[in-house]
Amino acid sequence: MSGRPLATGETRAGWLFTAPALALIGVFFFVPVIGGLLLSLTDFDIYAIGDPHAVRVVGLANYGQLLNQPLFWKALGNTFYFVALGGPLSVLASLSAALLVSQRRVRFPGLFRSIFFMPVVTTLVAVAIVWRYLYHPQYGLVNAGLALLHLPAVDWLGDPRWAMPAIIVMTVWKNFGYNMLIFVAGLQSIPEELYEAAALDGAGAWSRFVHVTLPGLAPTFLFVGVTTMLGMFQMFSEPYVMTQGGPLKATTTIVLLMYEEGFRWWRLGLAAAIAFVLFVIMLLGTLLQMRLQRDRA
Amino acid sequence: MKKGTGSAILLHAALIAAGALTLIPLAWMVSASFMPAGEANSFPPRLLPSAPTLEHYTTLFTRLQVWRHLLNSLIVAGLGTCAALVINGMAGYAFAKLRFRGREATFRFLLLALVVPAQVGMLPLFLMLRSMGFVNTYVGAIVPFLASVFGIFLIRQYALAIPDDLLDAARVDGAGELRIFARIVLPVLTPILVTLAVFVFLSAWNDFMWPLIVLSDERKYTLPVALANLSGEHVQDTELMMAGSVITVLPVVILFLALQRHYMRGVMMGSVKG
Numbered sequence: 073m074s075g076r077p078l079a080t081g082e083t084r085a086g087w088l089f090t091a092p093a094l095a096l097i098g099v100f101f102f103v104p105v106i107g108g109l110l111l112s113l114t115d116f117d118i119y120a121i122g123d124p125h126a127v128r129v130v131g132l133a134n135y136g137q138l139l140n141q142p143l144f145w146k147a148l149g150n151t152f153y154f155v156a157l158g159g160p161l162s163v164l165a166s167l168s169a170a171l172l173v174s175q176r177r178v179r180f181p182g183l184f185r186s187i188f189f190m191p192v193v194t195t196l197v198a199v200a201i202v203w204r205y206l207y208h209p210q211y212g213l214v215n216a217g218l219a220l221l222h223l224p225a226v227d228w229l230g231d232p233r234w235a236m237p238a239i240i241v242m243t244v245w246k247n248f249g250y251n252m253l254i255f256v257a258g259l260q261s262i263p264e265e266l267y268e269a270a271a272l273d274g275a276g277a278w279s280r281f282v283h284v285t286l287p288g289l290a291p292t293f294l295f296v297g298v299t300t301m302l303g304m305f306q307m308f309s310e311p312y313v314m315t316q317g318g319p320l321k322a323t324t325t326i327v328l329l330m331y332e333e334g335f336r337w338w339r340l341g342l343a344a345a346i347a348f349v350l351f352v353i354m355l356l357g358t359l360l361q362m363r364l365q366r367d368r369a
Numbered sequence: 370m371k372k373g374t375g376s377a378i379l380l381h382a383a384l385i386a387a388g389a390l391t392l393i394p395l396a397w398m399v400s401a402s403f404m405p406a407g408e409a410n411s412f413p414p415r416l417l418p419s420a421p422t423l424e425h426y427t428t429l430f431t432r433l434q435v436w437r438h439l440l441n442s443l444i445v446a447g448l449g450t451c452a453a454l455v456i457n458g459m460a461g462y463a464f465a466k467l468r469f470r471g472r473e474a475t476f477r478f479l480l481l482a483l484v485v486p487a488q489v490g491m492l493p494l495f496l497m498l499r500s501m502g503f504v505n506t507y508v509g510a511i512v513p514f515l516a517s518v519f520g521i522f523l524i525r526q527y528a529l530a531i532p533d534d535l536l537d538a539a540r541v542d543g544a545g546e547l548r549i550f551a552r553i554v555l556p557v558l559t560p561i562l563v564t565l566a567v568f569v570f571l572s573a574w575n576d577f578m579w580p581l582i583v584l585s586d587e588r589k590y591t592l593p594v595a596l597a598n599l600s601g602e603h604v605q606d607t608e609l610m611m612a613g614s615v616i617t618v619l620p621v622v623i624l625f626l627a628l629q630r631h632y633m634r635g636v637m638m639g640s641v642k643g
Contacts, residue, residue: 079468079540081540081545081546082467082468082469082546083467083468083469083470084546085463085467085469085546085547086463086467086468086469086472087469088546089459089460089462089463089467089546089550090459090460090463090464090475092455092456092459092460092516093456093457093459093460093516093521094460094475094479096456096515096516097479097482097516097517097518100490100494100497100512100513100515100516101482101485101490102482103490103493103497104489104490104491104492104493104494104497105485105489105490105493107490107493107494107496107497108489108490108491108492108493109489110493111492111493121496121499169387172380172383172384172387173384175380177373177377177380178380178381178384179381184384184388185633186626186629187388187391187392188387188388188391189625189629189633190391190392190395190622190625191391191394191395193571193575193621193622193624193625193632194395194575194618194621194622195574195575195592195593195596195614195617195618195621196575196577196593197575197577197593197594197596197597197617198398198593198596198613198614198617198618199394199395199398199614199618201596201597201600201610201613201614202394202395202397202398202611202614203394204600205401205409205607205610205611206394206397208410210410210412211409211410211411211412211414212414213393213397213414216413216414245390245391245394249391250636253633253636253637254636254637257637302486305486306486306487306488308577308578309577309578312577312597313597313600327488327578330488331578331582334491334492335495335582340492340496343492344489344492344493347486347488347489347491347492348489350486350488350489351485351486351489354484354486355484358484
């Protein structure tokens with residue numbers, strides 16, 4: 073802020089201009105979030121929807137119930153599996169694509185960038201349906217491709233061992249373009265002189281990549297890592313459309329479980345507790361990544 | 370120069386292979402949508418229709434009334450985008466340029482919202498909208514897109530570059546703040562407003578979980594919800610489902626291709642730490 077005293081007209085305008093946004097975010101975001109915490113401490117269920125007076129405060133009973141529910145642990149495990157395998161794969165795909173399109177000799181870099189980015193803008197539900205057919209054990213293109221390579225056919229979405237990896241592949245395909253773009257921006261921000269200096273020191277391509285490119289991308293890695301992880305923890309539509317959480321609950325994620333408890337069985341208190349567990353995990357995940365990144369720096 | 374030719378060919382081969390892998394699912398979706406019924410389920414898989422047909426599109430628009438869902442999606446995404454531009458545009462500018470007490474603290478508080486997943490508030494929001502009578506209405510479906518911290522952040526980053534002197538000169542001339550915003554600020558902000566418009570439109574159009582929760586009447590469904598619903602009944606009708614997917618995806622792909630520069634700038638700006 074400048075040293076100029078605050079003008080009353082400007083102050084009034086400032087609050088006036090921000091009032092609609094603040095009111096909307098306050099009423100439709102912050103209030104529900106606090107409401108969610110309170111809801112998770114009650115036994116709000118289908119009866120309470122008809123008669124709100126039937127709601128009782130049950131303290132941490134919902135959380136206790138979750139800890140004793142095998143399906144909750146299964147969903148938690150599935151979600152971690154998805155994040156732990158899908159996250160690094162997705163970042164690796166994005167970085168590779170970014171390195172490819174950023175080479176100075178590439179013809180039509182804009183065209184390739186647009187192609188790689190295309191899946192990002194498509195509607196998740198629509199492409200999830202497309203992939204469900206691509207994964208068809210008999211008629212799907214994926215198994216046809218495997219057959220070309222003389223690999224055995226896989227019942228991708230019907231086999232509990234393969235359903236989650238199948239969803240991960242489709243998610244990587246859908247999202248890698250987004251982080252690719254962010255890596256491209258990160259690569260552009262590395263000063264050319266650093267590469268020249270490294271070349272003068274006799275560093276080869278690999279050595280330049282390890283000693284100039286990777287350290288130069290450190291802030292980008294943090295951003296990409298955190299946002300990718302946060303997005304993946306919230307996976308919902310893919311299993312909802314492709315597998316309904318099956319087979320044998322192998323693709324039931326935390327958010328899918330929350331949706332089913334909350335909006336199929338109307339156990340809103342329990343569902344709110346699931347949402348809060350997710351929130352805490354995401355917060356811890358973010359702090360952990362920031363800590364790791366700082367220690368390395 | 371000669372030494373580089375081989376690696377340049379390898380580089381482009383890799384790019385073309387990756388590009389083809391990226392496009393195959395979308396190309397197959399389009400191709401299968403024109404296949405006669407049953408042809409997409411043949412062995413070995415067909416890549417192109419033997420006799421292209423529009424029958425699935427006709428079925429969707431006549432018997433299955435997909436135009437209704439197309440219209441719903443347009444209304445939700447269109448209205449949401451218009452409202453978001455006004456609300457986030459004004460707020461983003463104010464947080465960047467208007468000097469008022471509590472500005473920095475308020476903005477920092479807003480940024481807190483970025484670490485909270487939307488799902489945490491979804492259940493109470495549903496109950497809230499239900500008591501307000503907004504469940505199963507367009508308003509209910511639009512609510513989450515009206516104001517967003519990301520939108521405010523995006524506009525603010527861009528508006529920071531507007532010179533104070535320009536605004537102060539207008540104030541000296543006696544112009545009111547609203548007039549300054551409309552006459553001086555809006556033209557400067559136009560490019561970033563286009564960026565925000567594409568962002569909001571795409572996310573409202575593509576959103577699934579919230580409209581699935583808040584819209585209960587089939588006639589109110591947006592395209593993604595209608596499509597997911599349809600895929601349950603018509604799971605065997607591969608070609609029909611592909612035509613439905615094309616109808617859902619095509620508008621956003623066209624919008625992206627037309628305005629991709631603006632959209633990509635938003636992605637890159639969003640990644641810059643404020």
